[in-house]
Amino acid sequence: MPQADTAKRFDALRRWAAKQHNLPIDACDLQLAAGDASFRRYFRLRLPDGTTRMLMDAPTPQEDGRPFAAIARRWQAAGLPVPNLHALDLDEGFIELDDLGDEPLQVRFHGDDAPDTLAWHDHALDLIHELQNRAGPHDLPPYDAALLGRELALFPEWCLREWLGIPEFPPGWDTLRESLIDSALAQPVVTVHRDFDAMNLMVQDERLYLIDFQDAVAGPISYDPISLLRGRYCRFPPERFEAWIEAFRRRAIADGRLSSATTTETFLHQAQAMAAQRALKVLGIFCRLTRRDGREGYLQRLPHFLGHLEESLAGLPEHQAFRDWLTTHFRPALEARLMADGVDPGARP
Structure with a gap:
């Protein structure tokens, strides 16, 4: 993804996260946590009360977050250890989920x-x-x-x-x-x-x-x-x-x-x-x-x-x-x- 598009995606993700938590933009602490072999990137959101969440950025049309969200719901209902989903905008490719830490x-x-x-x-x-x-x-x-x-x-x-x-x-x-x-x-x-x-x-x-x-x-x-x-x-x-x-x-x-x-x-x-x-x-x-x-x-x-x-x-x-x-x-x-x-x-x- 070109650098300008990457910056634009980050800004959109930050604004979306701020909206989910009723925060002003400048109170939304968002740091890159990981990338992978696809176009997906993961950011750690730190909220004012110290709570952290993981944000998945799965940019459309290169990625589709729908399979991840659907499988997460089914597997959680089956009692499997998967992260909870807290907020989704699947048209944009944004998903907020549990922060499972930094220990693969x-x-x-x-x-x-x-x-x-x-x-x-x-x-x-x-x-x-x-x-x-x-x-x-x-x-x-x-x-x-x-x-x-x-x-x-x-x-x-x-x-x-x-x-x-x-x-x-x-x-x-x-x-x-x-x-x-x-x-x-x-x-x-x-x-x-x-x-x-x-x-x-x-x-x-x-x-x-x-x-x-x-x-x-x-x-x-x-x-x-x-x-x-x-x-x-x-x-x-x-x-x-x-x-x-x-x-x-x-x-x-x-x-x-x-x-x-x-x-x-x-x-x-x-x-x-x-x-x-x-x-x-x-x-x-x-x-x-x-x-x-x-x-x-x-x-x-x-x-x-x-x-x-x-x-x-x-x-x-x-x-x-x-x-x-x-x-x-x-x-x-x-x-x-x-x-x-x-x-x-x-x-x-």
Whole structure:
């Protein structure tokens, strides 16, 4: 958004907030709190009595605050931990909601094998069970073959062609693409947050709260566990990942979300396929954010998600041709391009 438009949006948001609280403009203390990969921005409003609120600025037509507001109401009614909505102007794209503080879950991580890191992942997995059991997927857009395919297409379009200059599809791509889509569609359909990563879980009073759920869909049962366990901040050894996936399978069978006929091997294979799909999507999105949108800080995360992709494909031996291409062609090309762009491919993001 151009700087002049940004200033205009801020002024309009400030005036709107002042009106909601019957305040003069100069008594409306509004500070930028965060931005994200979209056009949304978040501001902290400090009221004269010391109360704080979070204001979401979701500028139309680039963003639509209606899904967020509708889902927030439904999930709150279901007893899920989401911020309260205090005021809305959905035509303008302004939403006032609870201020959940400045502690996203990743600040509680102190190394991949630290006890507190592992414990908080257990807490977050518990919240996924709550989400899937309490909030039905009705009224959510379907995570269907078309959407899965569009997400997968981001990898060859933005990561290969636009960023690396590789015009041809990798060996085995068509087979891999269809297999990943089929695996996702074969799973039970549940409510999917769709970005259940630590950055979208806030810690307040030692409890986790859900945020940034406006893109929720009705989709595969394994997607949110994968978003968490193969997310931005941690890399876990295969045995720990598999133990979490097996515990998830057992609990989902116990409460009826999964058929008792779903074997350990079947669910692990589906989880690995879902993880591969998400890693390919993320690699494409991060390159698009860099190339098209001029965003910084995303290239540094590419090796991390390439590692996730390689770990996922290790559990999908039927796609050996694509896996070999990753090793012999893609990884060297990615590392060379990162170094050319001044990014250390071996550095932890």
